[in-house]
Amino acid sequence: MSSGPIDKILRKRLSSFAYERWRDLREEVSAMRVHKRGVRAAQGIQWPAEVRLNIGCGPVKTPGYMRVDFCPGVDIRVDLRRPLPIPDNTASEILCEHFLEHLRYPGTSGSFLHECHRILKPGAALYISVPDSRWPMECYVHGRDEWEKVCAENNWHPKWMETTMEHLNYHFRQQDDTYSDGHFECHRFAYDEETLALALRRAGFSRVEPRSFDTTRDSEHRRIGSLFMSAFK
Ligand SMILES: C[S@@+](CC[C@H](N)C(=O)[O-])C[C@H]1O[C@@H](n2cnc3c(N)ncnc32)[C@H](O)[C@@H]1O
The missing domain is CATH 3.40.50.150 (Vaccinia Virus protein VP39)
Structure with a gap:
């Protein structure tokens, strides 16, 4: 996921530990979207x-x-x-x-x-x-x-x-x-x-x-x- 303006501000303001937790959350949300799409695609597979x-x-x-x-x-x-x-x-x-x-x-x-x-x-x-x-x-x-x-x-x-x-x-x-x-x-x-x-x-x-x-x-x-x-x- 690309880093936008909010990300840049948080990177400056947060401790490195807090910034990492933010980045993890952002990546988890993105992973949930990718996973949902993958599950939908897999449902169409004729095994x-x-x-x-x-x-x-x-x-x-x-x-x-x-x-x-x-x-x-x-x-x-x-x-x-x-x-x-x-x-x-x-x-x-x-x-x-x-x-x-x-x-x-x-x-x-x-x-x-x-x-x-x-x-x-x-x-x-x-x-x-x-x-x-x-x-x-x-x-x-x-x-x-x-x-x-x-x-x-x-x-x-x-x-x-x-x-x-x-x-x-x-x-x-x-x-x-x-x-x-x-x-x-x-x-x-x-x-x-x-x-x-x-x-x-x-x-x-x-x-x-x-x-x-x-x-x-x-x-x-x-x-x-x-x-x-x-x-x-
Ligand atoms: C060390 S690589 C192994 C790749 C390959 N099997 C090999 O032996 O070279 C670990 C793989 O686990 C995948 N991986 C790690 N956590 C994952 C997760 N939660 N869901 C799906 N893939 C994951 C990574 O994307 C990566 O491709």
């Missing part, structure tokens, strides 16, 4: 017998998957903190790469996983990946620099970061003081295998299994630094 969904896809184009995200240009553009406009038992597979960590835990992430479970066909699976948070912590505790080297090689973090603690904070929060903590890019929860499996079981998945990177579905740029899991309805 085929087999449909694979990439939820939280971002700009990633995965052939054979219907793409769902808040970013423009996807097939279903909605706010994934809200109920999904997709009927029960519809999806033959869900792929969800590096999205869950953007939701608050346990409330919003739990409802999102329940929604994935609801829209999957019986026996179908959610193939999920999130940042692996055990690896950076192990490197920190044992004084190993391999994780930081991979961060630098892949441009995961802003260039100004030097210390391991700066990198760790960014891994957990994915925000710096150029962003408010309301925006969609920040991280809100970190997972390890035990916690992700528990969240999936709590959402009703009957079989939850750790898995390896799979070239047939996972994006190449998620091969390193990810925790992969399958969850069957």
